[in-house]
Amino acid sequence: MPSFREDNFLIVQPGSQNTLVRFGIEDVLSPPAYSIPTKVYKNAQDTAYYTIKPQDESLAVYPIVKGEIVDVHGLNFLLKCIVRSILKDHPVLLLNSIAFTLVQTSNRWSNDAIEMITKYVFETLQFGAFSIVPASLCSMFSYGSLANACVVDIGYEKTEITPILDYQVYIPGIKVIDKGGNSINDRLGKILPDLTSDQVEMLKRSAIFEVLSEEDAKNSFFGAEQLVEKKEEDDGVLDVAAIVTSDKPTREILAEKEKEKRKSGKAAAESKPNSELETNTFVDNEGNVVSVGKERFQGCTDLIESIGAAIHCTLSKITDLKRAQECYDNLILVGQTSKISGFKEALVVHLYRNFVVGQGATSAQGGAFRDTNNMIQDLNLIQVPKHVKLLSRPDYFAEWKKTGFEDCSFLGAQILAKQVFNSHAVGGSFLREDYMEKGPLGIWHNRL
Incomplete structure (x- = not known):
């Protein structure tokens, strides 16, 4: 050659x-x-x-x-x-x-x-x-030498799930669903009708758009009954002596006081996590500041559920259960949609809740049911998945740390x-x- x-x-x-x-x-x-x-x-x-x-x-x-x-x-x-x-x-x-x-x-x-x-x-x-x-093969090789893996490529209008077995694409297991990043855009467009399509895309790409974990959702502004911000003791109290002795007009002093209150409120808001804010803002392509409420935590559920079902359908076609489990343990998510904060973690949680076998099956039921529990444990040995893992990205490609691994x-x-x-x-x-x-x-x- x-x-x-x-x-x-x-x-x-x-x-x-x-x-x-x-x-x-x-x-x-x-x-x-x-x-x-x-x-x-x-x-x-x-x-x-x-x-x-x-x-x-x-x-x-x-x-x-x-x-x-x-x-x-x-x-x-x-x-x-x-x-x-x-x-x-x-x-x-x-x-x-x-x-x-x-x-x-x-x-x-x-x-x-x-x-x-x-x-x-x-x-x-x-x-x-x-x-x-x-x-899919390229994605697998970027993570190292893996014999078996499952590559989930989330595109703009479709998502492809491709199992890799013994370094080769397992063609019978390939599944394509006609849902991708634009599915999130469609959902956001419905719940935020005042935003343009470009603004919806910018929101999706912004840091304020994320998928909250269950714990973060409970602790968020919208999960709490009421969030009351403590105010300083002298907040709203005017210093009459300062007004009398000042050379400035009363209207100007009142305006300065109001400006200080807004600044302190903004600083307090900026110190909170995104999930604890009632609204947050992003800047669109034209430089406009756009405020968004709880909708910035919505829009991904349907896509996550569809991808989860497709992964399970794909890997269920692998007859070798050991290799099927290795695919579940070597999940690779690629595509710009996977960059959304919390998206990958939410997908893993969904897979655990809906498809991992043995969850709660062997809970304590008393001595009379011990034999039944042992039988369930034996049955679980011939079922997958027992667990699900996302592959950790390699840290030796320094140039890719800046751009992301999507x-x-x-x-x-x-x-x-x-x-x-x-x-x-x-x-x-x-x-x-x-x-x-x-x-x-x-x-x-x-x-x-």
């Missing part, structure tokens, strides 16, 4: 909303260099062609919808635009020296679409090597690219020589 320089590795991860890009892999694996909209336009003069320049929105094309490639020609054109931008920065770069890794961000990509992309990569873009890897599939793609294009033993790379011999169908014999 010919050798490819790591600074000529191209990683592209196209999602329905944004496409992540990095050209060149460094010793320290870094987050994507660019995030661009997954959006092109039909040419106004000839709709058979595409352009990247903004046109009338009626000409806009979104190549990926709900994970499915609906316009492969539009996606190929987006790849071409990425290559053009790379060549502007590297004018002497030879296209056949580029090793291209494409992250397959959904199991809904059709075989025909993948083969058309493969043909475009070699015949139009003229790359030297190509590898297409599932995002796009860890991109990190895993870099790790796999190093292995695929630098090792003869791993496999997974489709070279130009292989393509000339086998054509687009050869991609199925040379992929992970």
Whole structure:
């Protein structure tokens, strides 16, 4: 296999909303260099062609919808635009020296679409090597060497649950539900009708939007009967002597007093946790300060319940109970929605409450029922899950601590690219020589 320089590795991860890009892999694996909209336009003069320049929105094309490639020609054109931008920065770069890794961000990509992309990569873009890897495998490799895991990818319009068994995607267990981050937006739009769609999105992304634990909910402003803030003893008491002796008008002194009261009230509010405030604020794209009440703790329940049921359905298809339990113990949540404070923890709590076996089954019932309890314990040994765990993110990728681990599939793609294009033993790379011999169908014999 010919050798490819790591600074000529191209990683592209196209999602329905944004496409992540990095050209060149460094010793320290870094987050994507660019995030661009997954959006092109039909040419106004000839709709058979595409352009990247903004046109009338009626000409806009979104190549990926709900994970499915609906316009492969539009996606190929987006790849071409990425290559053009790379060549502007590297004018002497030879296209056949580029090793291209494409992250397959959904199991809904059709075989025909993948083969058309493969043909475009070699015949139009003229790359030297190509590898297409599932995002779920990339996510797993970003966490280390795990044989069995379950990857939950929460996208904008859909969520995919993918079990990994023995380092391979377990295809019969894949489940896709048509609910994602936009489900939260829809719910918030109904309970906050005065907010625009952009403001709803900004609220969801803000620090004040969170999923409260049961304990935090009980201790919150809305869970308590009444919260009475203690006031200072002299609050509201005017210093008459100060008014008489001051040179300032009485109206000005009263205004200053009111301003001080507002400042002290604001300081007290800022010292409280978000959950203990009746309202909190965020700033929208136009710089407006928007105040939100209890609605900032709502909107995620339906999505959490749907994902929990889908995880259980998926892992119930694994006949090897030991490996199924390992998948429950190695849950990986990815996607920007998983960044919402308290979301991951709420999902684990939901799984425990609804699907973990043996919860309370062996409670003390007296000596007469001891044999029954032992039988229940024996039955639990052949049932899963007994427990559920979220994988802890590795702490040795320093560059990713700043950006978060929600796009860890991109990190895993870099790790796999190093292995695929630098090792003869791993496999997974489709070279130009292989393509000339086998054509687009050869991609199925040379992929992970």
